[in-house]
Amino acid sequence: xxxxxxxxxxxxxQGCSLCVSFCTNSVIALDASVLNSKxxxxxxxxxxxxxxxxxxxxxxxxxxxxxxxxGDEND
Numbered sequence: 001x002x003x004x005x006x007x008x009x010x011x012x013x014q015g016c017s018l019c020v021s022f023c024t025n026s027v028i029a030l031d032a033s034v035l036n037s038k039x040x041x042x043x044x045x046x047x048x049x050x051x052x053x054x055x056x057x058x059x060x061x062x063x064x065x066x067x068x069x070x071g072d073e074n075d
Contacts, residue, residue, distance in 0.1 A: 003051065003052065003053055003070070003071055004051040004052055004053025004054070004055070004068050004069065004070050004071075005048070005051065005053070005068070005069045005071065006027065006028065006045050006048070006051055006057065006058075006066060006067070006068055007066070007067045007068075007069070008028075008042065008043050008044065008045065008065055008066050009065040009066075009067075010034070010036045010042040010044075010065075011036055011037055011038075012063045012064065012065035013036060013040060013042035013043050013061075013063055013065040014038060014040050014062075014063050015030055015040035015041045015042060015043070016062060016063075017030055017043070018060040018061065018062065019043050019057035019058075019060055019061055019066060020043060021060075022056050022057060022060045023056065023057050024054075024056070025047065025050040025051065025052060026046075026047055026050065027045060027046065027047045027048065027050050027051045027057070028043050028044065028045060028046065028057055029043070029044060029046045030042070030043055030044070031043070031044040042065075043065070043066070051068075053068055053069070053070035053071070054068075055068045055070075
């Protein structure tokens, strides 16, 4: 089974939460403790071990702030 790794560019994120809404494994959440340079609460990875690498979060991100890398579980 593929496992994924998500990288979020906090500077680009506008906190729309589409990635949070569409992630079926609750891997991402908005970080209420951080404000980026644009004044938004950016998305953050909160459950990296649950990521399957499906890429839906990156597809839904209108700011192109999410990169998903896929690898094997044994990597």
